[in-house]
Amino acid sequence: MSFRRVAIIGLGLIGGSIGLALRDDGLGTTTTGYDADPAVRTRARARGLADTICDDPGDAVRGADLVILCVPVGAMREAAAAIAPDLSPDCVVSDVGSSKRTITDALTDALPGFEIIPAHPVAGTEHSGPDAGFSTLFNQRWCIITPPPGANPAKVAALVDFWESLGAMVETMDADHHDRVLAVTSHIPHLIAYTIVGTASDMETVTRSEVIKYSAGGFRDFTRIAASDPTMWRDVFLHNKDAVLEMLDTFLTDLALMREAIRAGDGQMMYDTFSRTRAIRRSIVALGQDDPRPDFGRSDHK
Amino acid sequence: MSFRRVAIIGLGLIGGSIGLALRDDGLGTTTTGYDADPAVRTRARARGLADTICDDPGDAVRGADLVILCVPVGAMREAAAAIAPDLSPDCVVSDVGSSKRTITDALTDALPGFEIIPAHPVAGTEHSGPDAGFSTLFNQRWCIITPPPGANPAKVAALVDFWESLGAMVETMDADHHDRVLAVTSHIPHLIAYTIVGTASDMETVTRSEVIKYSAGGFRDFTRIAASDPTMWRDVFLHNKDAVLEMLDTFLTDLALMREAIRAGDGQMMYDTFSRTRAIRRSIVALGQDDPRPDFGRSDHK
Numbered sequence: 001m002s003f004r005r006v007a008i009i010g011l012g013l014i015g016g017s018i019g020l021a022l023r024d025d026g027l028g029t030t031t032t033g034y035d036a037d038p039a040v041r042t043r044a045r046a047r048g049l050a051d052t053i054c055d056d057p058g059d060a061v062r063g064a065d066l067v068i069l070c071v072p073v074g075a076m077r078e079a080a081a082a083i084a085p086d087l088s089p090d091c092v093v094s095d096v097g098s099s100k101r102t103i104t105d106a107l108t109d110a111l112p113g114f115e116i117i118p119a120h121p122v123a124g125t126e127h128s129g130p131d132a133g134f135s136t137l138f139n140q141r142w143c144i145i146t147p148p149p150g151a152n153p154a155k156v157a158a159l160v161d162f163w164e165s166l167g168a169m170v171e172t173m174d175a176d177h178h179d180r181v182l183a184v185t186s187h188i189p190h191l192i193a194y195t196i197v198g199t200a201s202d203m204e205t206v207t208r209s210e211v212i213k214y215s216a217g218g219f220r221d222f223t224r225i226a227a228s229d230p231t232m233w234r235d236v237f238l239h240n241k242d243a244v245l246e247m248l249d250t251f252l253t254d255l256a257l258m259r260e261a262i263r264a265g266d267g268q269m270m271y272d273t274f275s276r277t278r279a280i281r282r283s284i285v286a287l288g289q290d291d292p293r294p295d296f297g298r299s300d301h302k
Numbered sequence: 303m304s305f306r307r308v309a310i311i312g313l314g315l316i317g318g319s320i321g322l323a324l325r326d327d328g329l330g331t332t333t334t335g336y337d338a339d340p341a342v343r344t345r346a347r348a349r350g351l352a353d354t355i356c357d358d359p360g361d362a363v364r365g366a367d368l369v370i371l372c373v374p375v376g377a378m379r380e381a382a383a384a385i386a387p388d389l390s391p392d393c394v395v396s397d398v399g400s401s402k403r404t405i406t407d408a409l410t411d412a413l414p415g416f417e418i419i420p421a422h423p424v425a426g427t428e429h430s431g432p433d434a435g436f437s438t439l440f441n442q443r444w445c446i447i448t449p450p451p452g453a454n455p456a457k458v459a460a461l462v463d464f465w466e467s468l469g470a471m472v473e474t475m476d477a478d479h480h481d482r483v484l485a486v487t488s489h490i491p492h493l494i495a496y497t498i499v500g501t502a503s504d505m506e507t508v509t510r511s512e513v514i515k516y517s518a519g520g521f522r523d524f525t526r527i528a529a530s531d532p533t534m535w536r537d538v539f540l541h542n543k544d545a546v547l548e549m550l551d552t553f554l555t556d557l558a559l560m561r562e563a564i565r566a567g568d569g570q571m572m573y574d575t576f577s578r579t580r581a582i583r584r585s586i587v588a589l590g591q592d593d594p595r596p597d598f599g600r601s602d603h604k
Contacts, residue, residue, distance in 0.1 A: 074569075098519075122519045125596035126583070132596070140602065142515055171515070181512050184502050186519025191560060192494055193520070197579040199556045200486050203549075210483050212585045213444055213473070217400075217424045217488025218495070218527050220592045225520050227583035230576035234569045241564055247505075248561055252554075254501045258493060259550055262543055267376075267536045274532035277499040281428070281529035283514045288602065290522045294427035294434070296598040300442065300590065 003092070003162055004029060007064035009057060009079050011035040011044040012229075013124060014096045015070030016133025019049040021166040024135045034060035035130070036071075036079075043130035058086035066162065068119075069095040069107075074235035076103050080110035087114060092155050094119050098182060098232070099240035100146045100175035108148070115152055117159050119145045120178065121168055122186070128229035139167035140288050144182075146175040183243035188251060190233055191244065193225040305394070305464055306331060309366035311359060311381055313337040313346040314531075315426060316398045317372030318435025321351040323468040326437045336362035337432070338373075338381075345432035360388035368464065370421075371397040371409075376537035378405050382412035389416060394457050396421050400484060400534070401542035402448045402477035410450070417454055419461050421447045422480065423470055424488070430531035441469035442590050448477040485545035490553060492535055493546065495527035 006022060008015045011033050022029050033050030034057045035041050045053045054060040061067050061083045071079045076097060087093070092115050097103045100118050107116045123141035125132065143163040147156045160170045173181075200211045200219060211219065237244055261269040284290050291297045308324060310317045313335050324331050335352030336359045337343050347355045356362040363369050363385045373381045378399060389395065394417050399405045402420050409418045425443035427434065445465040449458045462472045475483075502513045502521060513521065539546055563571040586592050593599045 122516045124519075127596045141518055144516070177507075181508050181516055182519060184505060184508050185513055185516040185521040189498065189520035189524055191564075192498060192557070193523075194576050194579055195557050195560050196491065196494060196553055197582055198575050199549075199553045201578065201582055203486060203552070205479075206483050206486050208582070208585075211487055212582065212589055212591065214424045214446070214483055214487040215586050215591050216443055217426075217484060218491035219487040220586050221495075221523055221527060222491055223579070223583040223586055223592070224598065225523060226576075226579040228576075230573050230580070233576050234572040237564050237572055238567055238569050241567070244564060245561070247501075248557075248564075250505070251498055251501045252557070252561075255494070255497050255550075255554070258497050259547065259554075262493075262539050262546060262550075265540055265543070267540050270536040270539055271532050273500050274496050274528075274530075274535050276503065277496055277525070277528040278532070280499055280503055280510070280514065281525040283510075284517050284522050284525055287514055289514065289517050290525070291598075291600045291602040294429045296526065296600050298593045298598050300593040 002158055003066035005064045005066070006031050007061045007067045008033045008050055008070055009060065009067065009083065010070035011040050011049050011053075011130050012070065013128050013132040014121065015068070016044065016047070016049045016130055017135065017137035018068060018070065018166065020133055020135035021138060023048065025165050027165060032060040032064065040130045047130065049130060049133065057082045061091075062086045063088060065091050066159075067091055067093045069093070069097075072232045072235045073097045073099055073103060073239045077106040077110050080107050084111055087111070091115070092117055092159060094159060096121055098186065098236045100178045102239040104146065104148055104175050115155050117145060117147050117151055117156055118175065119143055119159060119163065120182070121163065122182075126224045126227040128232070136167065138163070141168050143168040143170050144178050145170060145172045146178050147172060148175070179240050179243045180247070183240060183247040187236055187240055187244050188247050190225055190228065191237065191248065192251075193222040194233070196222050197226040304460055305368035307366045307368070308333050309363045309369045310335045310352055310372055311362065311369065311385065312372035313342050313351050313355075313432050314372065315430050315434040316423065317370070318346065318349070318351040318432055319437065319439035320370060320372065320468065322435055322437035323440060325350065327467050329467060334362040334366065342432045349432065351432060351435065359384045363393075364388045365390060367393050368461075369393055369395045371395070371399075374534045374537045375399045375401055375405060375541045379408040379412050382409050386413055389413070393417070394419055394461060396461060398423055400488065400538045402480045404541040406448065406450055406477050417457050419447060419449050419453055419458055420477065421445055421461060421465065422484070423465065424484075428526045428529040430534070438469065440465070443470055445470040445472050446480050447472060447474045448480050449474060450477070481542050481545045482549070485542060485549040489538055489542055489546050490549050492527055492530065493539065493550065494553075495524040496535070498524050499528040
């Protein structure tokens, strides 16, 4: 089986990129789109993010065999409730949220009897909204699918095929494990970036203008992540609280050890730590998960 | 006045980039280079990082009117002592180190009576060594000069001109203030990046393979900085201890507040913080200090 009609609910960076990728994949899938914000629907029509942009969520999902919720994690339950009356009985309902346990529970509650197969494409940029999407966003990126116990294997396989047709590589795992993995690889990095950028903005002895001017020393890297969508990230931390707190405390323990090494002038401990971390970077580049060029291939000083 | 013969001591990323930029600037400056590592000197000759690569530090600095020490912060004193007997009496001795107070003290001790004008180009990549440099590294980047009290104004002006001829914008400030500014914009970001990459490598419930695969969620950004030269960064933290600990404690206070917001489910506090940080990113891009394209212009998934 494969999906012939796909409804995209929420037309920001991820929803828009799905629509554009489907338009370009040559498989002839029909797409409908809906966003609760009328201004977003206007931009979505202008950019052609879906074949048809509907002004009503029910119109968007009626007849669709795959419905993908691309709204912030905290808006999933409401979005599901809005489409419930018009869903086809045999459709697959999926999503793209960054935490999976609470979303799975919310969708199961809101859509009893429907086939719910949550997913999470690990891809994005710091931009958001209907102008941010592009068709190659998922190329060479992993998409994690978290089928609940009892999910229909044929429908899971169809969702795997769907993401692969968008250029992604697919892995399946348990929702709770997903939430721990993403706490490490995504949520804690965002939390730290948001915090350090906030700290640097409010220094008493260093001005904001100085922080901006000399940001090429490393700080600017953090500002990219800290420019991500505030609503999306507030919801991630509200919905993946336990795994984030667990991983944050591990990080804080390691940071306290590093602080003590600096205080004590323990150069060997620092050197050992700083040497080990290079290997991880090499592996990420080797696996095609980052640009091999120095400085991410930035061209701003050339 | 301007510098007609420049000696570069240390031929890694920064020293090599200075040599290549001088070769390309068309001003006819003569350059000599020296590195304590014979293998580095061999690569430096092959790449033409200076007009003449010397096997002895004294040969490199004899007759030079500007000597730039481009070695790790902890190696500055030894490098200065090695060239002391052969320096021209009226030459300017400068450096490119990331902390300025301890370097100023070390160079003043090691080279009594010489004109010492420390400097710090805020530029770099995660790569190091004689193959890492490129001639445009300093374009549109700030170089901070920290003239000690009593520095010769004509020589300070010549050093400003020198860095501007390499494409940099120049600011002068006090060494102690430099150390605070760079603690925020460079040293703490590196410390945090090294620590989180170390934390993620040693998780019990998440494998290293998973960390690598799903790093595009944000983690990979930190691995670039955490791939920087371990010796250089060990020395930075040993030599800018006070400012780093002061700024680290401010960050830790803010991170504790964020932890409490997550624990208490305080979405409003998170939303407010995450909204403010976007503005800093916009200012950095507007000032030409980062690539305006999404995702730093990375092309790895296109």
